[in-house]
Amino acid sequence: MSKFGEVVLSIINNWFPKRRHPLNLQNENQLSYGEWQFQKGEETISLYLQKYSVEEMFAGKTVLDLGCGAGGKSIYYASLGAEKVIGVDIVKEYQSESKALAEKLGYADKFHFVLGDAANLPFATGSFDTIIMNDFMEHVPEPEKALKEAYRLLSSGGRIYLNFPPYNHPFGAHLHDAINVPWVHVFFKEQTMINVYKKIVSPLPDGKRRIEFRFSKDENGGEHISYINKMTIRRFADILTKLRLSPVYYHITPIRKPFEYLCKIRFFAEFLSKEVTCVIEKSQKTVVNNKAMRQENTKDR
Numbered sequence: 001m002s003k004f005g006e007v008v009l010s011i012i013n014n015w016f017p018k019r020r021h022p023l024n025l026q027n028e029n030q031l032s033y034g035e036w037q038f039q040k041g042e043e044t045i046s047l048y049l050q051k052y053s054v055e056e057m058f059a060g061k062t063v064l065d066l067g068c069g070a071g072g073k074s075i076y077y078a079s080l081g082a083e084k085v086i087g088v089d090i091v092k093e094y095q096s097e098s099k100a101l102a103e104k105l106g107y108a109d110k111f112h113f114v115l116g117d118a119a120n121l122p123f124a125t126g127s128f129d130t131i132i133m134n135d136f137m138e139h140v141p142e143p144e145k146a147l148k149e150a151y152r153l154l155s156s157g158g159r160i161y162l163n164f165p166p167y168n169h170p171f172g173a174h175l176h177d178a179i180n181v182p183w184v185h186v187f188f189k190e191q192t193m194i195n196v197y198k199k200i201v202s203p204l205p206d207g208k209r210r211i212e213f214r215f216s217k218d219e220n221g222g223e224h225i226s227y228i229n230k231m232t233i234r235r236f237a238d239i240l241t242k243l244r245l246s247p248v249y250y251h252i253t254p255i256r257k258p259f260e261y262l263c264k265i266r267f268f269a270e271f272l273s274k275e276v277t278c279v280i281e282k283s284q285k286t287v288v289n290n291k292a293m294r295q296e297n298t299k300d301r
Contacts (some may be wrong), residue, residue, distance in 0.1 A: 037072025071098025218264035
């Protein structure tokens with residue numbers, strides 16, 4: 001049955017046009033991943049510009065870009081007037097790639113890459129005025145811990161700008177560098193998708209790297225897509241509730257304008273949303289309350 005599913009998916013996949021993806025552009029020597037990120041920089045903040053200006057987000061700010069990839073986004077933020085931008089990612093090769101791009105574009109003095117775990121970072125509390133979590137929450141292994149850590153690092157009056165595509169949106173499986181079928185993860189088993197993906201990318205120059213980056217095996221040898229954590233709108237709402245964080249701005253963008261009203265119903269929003277956009281602010285009042293709580297806890301001891 002699984003083989004039949006693979007054949008069906010392979011056939012259907014050929015019906016849909018190939019999507020423009022940075023890994024494929026890199027293979028074709030059109031753009032490096034970092035250069036593609038830099039070109040897409042404006043798009044990564046476009047959803048926030050409905051409420052906040054570029055100056056509010058970046059001018060003179062110390063910025064933390066979580067899940068920075070090859071640094072293109074981070075360097076774009078530096079170009080908008082940020083005083084300093086720290087990019088964080090767990091992929092080691094991005095360190096040299098991002099450094100080279102920063103030097104090439106003239107922002108080596110403003111950008112610094114940190115290889116590390118977003119849930120446990122080596123920075124003092126309140127170190128950053130602006131924290132960007134662009135297409136990050138759906139990838140990080142421990143999203144609740146990562147968001148909690150980001151809030152710790154936020155300065156008084158600072159903001160976290162967070163957006164992510166919910167898992168059940170058309171390309172939520174994050175395999176669209178090879179599989180072009182929308183909602184493929186809704187209609188096909190995970191192992192079927194993995195097998196078809198492997199067949200498509202294995203012949204590519206970076207095929208082995210792509211496979212290792214996206215898939216892992218459990219203790220019983222079973223494969224799963226480890227590149228994503230299957231973040232849904234409901235799960236994200238539960239994380240906010242658990243951490244007692246109330247967004248100052250929250251918006252769901254539909255994949256098409258006609259679906260806007262349907263996206264007000266959570267069930268439909270999970271499948272028809274392009275992005276969830278959320279801004280979290282650490283007010284002076286919150287900081288004071290936290291200090292008072294720590295002082296009270298000290299007295300109790």
